[in-house]
Amino acid sequence: LLSPARAGTGLSWRIMEGASVLVVEDERAQRYVLGRYLVKEGFQVLEAEDGASALKIVREKPVDLAVVDIMLPGIDGIDLVRLLRSDFSAPVILLTARGEEAARVAGLDAGADDYVIKPFSMPELVARVRAHLRRAGGFGTASDDGSQLVAGEVEIDTDSRICTVAGSPVELSRREFDLLTVLLRRKGRALSREQLLHEAWGTTHVTEKTVDVHMARLRQKLGSRVHIRSLRGVGYRLED
Ligand code: CA
Numbered sequence: 001l002l003s004p005a006r007a008g009t010g011l012s013w014r015i016m017e018g019a020s021v022l023v024v025e026d027e028r029a030q031r032y033v034l035g036r037y038l039v040k041e042g043f044q045v046l047e048a049e050d051g052a053s054a055l056k057i058v059r060e061k062p063v064d065l066a067v068v069d070i071m072l073p074g075i076d077g078i079d080l081v082r083l084l085r086s087d088f089s090a091p092v093i094l095l096t097a098r099g100e101e102a103a104r105v106a107g108l109d110a111g112a113d114d115y116v117i118k119p120f121s122m123p124e125l126v127a128r129v130r131a132h133l134r135r136a137g138g139f140g141t142a143s144d145d146g147s148q149l150v151a152g153e154v155e156i157d158t159d160s161r162i163c164t165v166a167g168s169p170v171e172l173s174r175r176e177f178d179l180l181t182v183l184l185r186r187k188g189r190a191l192s193r194e195q196l197l198h199e200a201w202g203t204t205h206v207t208e209k210t211v212d213v214h215m216a217r218l219r220q221k222l223g224s225r226v227h228i229r230s231l232r233g234v235g236y237r238l239e240d
Contacts, residue, residue, distance in 0.1 A: 020044040021046070023045060023046070023047050025067075025069040026069065051074055054084070058088050065136070066084065067093050077094060092111065092112045094108075104234050105192045105235070114188075132188065151238055151240070153225045163180065165222055165223065170222065179218055180222075182196060182200045184238065187240055190231055193211045193234075196236065226238065
């Protein structure tokens, strides 16, 4: 039973109680193993073997997060993410195979939040599921006014455009600041270079190498105070 104090916290309460995770995977054995593990970890699991059933489920039932295999018969995982995104705002994690960099990027650009590479360990997947549920539930994010963004000891104020690391101001160029803002707003999400260009530059008519150059300088200035992970062939993720 929900106590009155907790009833208003919505998703945060349901995470503890067992958030509902939709698993979209056509291979029955994999779907079963995944589902069983998530149930054991305290989640409520809904299963779909193809895109059409997945779309039906999200229309009819509350789903807090979806795990979507890229390789599906009929509507593939990337198209499914695109279709889901029209009225489904919960996090989506893609299951991808080794060497599917292009599909991974396409999936992120279609609106997926993250991906794991098969074969993955169950604890690895569950850790990503929890991280995205926390983020979606508003946990561990910056202050409510929206101008302060924080990760570890790195803090920015988007109004005054001041960046501090462990309390000391750090001089960032305009692009570096914009790039860091995007990373902090999307903390924990995998972002393709194209997404970063689109959001920090406002254009994709710049070579993707530009992102790497600015990212290298940003990392140099921030030092080890914040962990910006390179996602090979894909882009970057600012770790929680
Ligand atoms: Ca599959």
